[in-house]
Amino acid sequence: MEATEVKPQARGSISHLIEPQHKAAARMLGYALTVGTPGTWHRAAIVWEAQLTQEERCAVAESFLLSLPPDEVAALAEDELAGLSAVPPFARTSDAASWWASDADIEERGTYLIAIWEVMTPEEKTAFLGFALGRAAA
Numbered sequence: 001m002e003a004t005e006v007k008p009q010a011r012g013s014i015s016h017l018i019e020p021q022h023k024a025a026a027r028m029l030g031y032a033l034t035v036g037t038p039g040t041w042h043r044a045a046i047v048w049e050a051q052l053t054q055e056e057r058c059a060v061a062e063s064f065l066l067s068l069p070p071d072e073v074a075a076l077a078e079d080e081l082a083g084l085s086a087v088p089p090f091a092r093t094s095d096a097a098s099w100w101a102s103d104a105d106i107e108e109r110g111t112y113l114i115a116i117w118e119v120m121t122p123e124e125k126t127a128f129l130g131f132a133l134g135r136a137a138a
Helices: 020-035 038-051 054-066 070-081 093-103 106-119 122-137
Strands: none
Touching: 020 038, 038 054, 038 093
16 A cells, blocks of 8 residues: 655645645534524534534534533523424414525525425415415515
């Protein structure tokens, strides 16, 4: 087996040793911190799930939780983890859907719309079209 040659880097730099998926996860953290919207944080979770192993995600989560005071960790667990939901705990499903749609881009909305349409029964499609066309006429 041939030894892999390491390219010379700037003194003290370890960036050449960082795995590409870890760089992607780190960039997503910077993006989410910069933008800061709930939708961006949701997208960050999707990227981290794709780029990091479960063990790595658990280590990162534990590290972040250790940076918080115990009472904030308890409040976070009570408020966010109890429902295991990606959206804030609204009283109605339509509120949660509106919240998601307001932050989704056009491609994401179209993809979900097609997927939902494809699983609807003919009766549901008829009812939906009646609702949508009646609402558009109003």
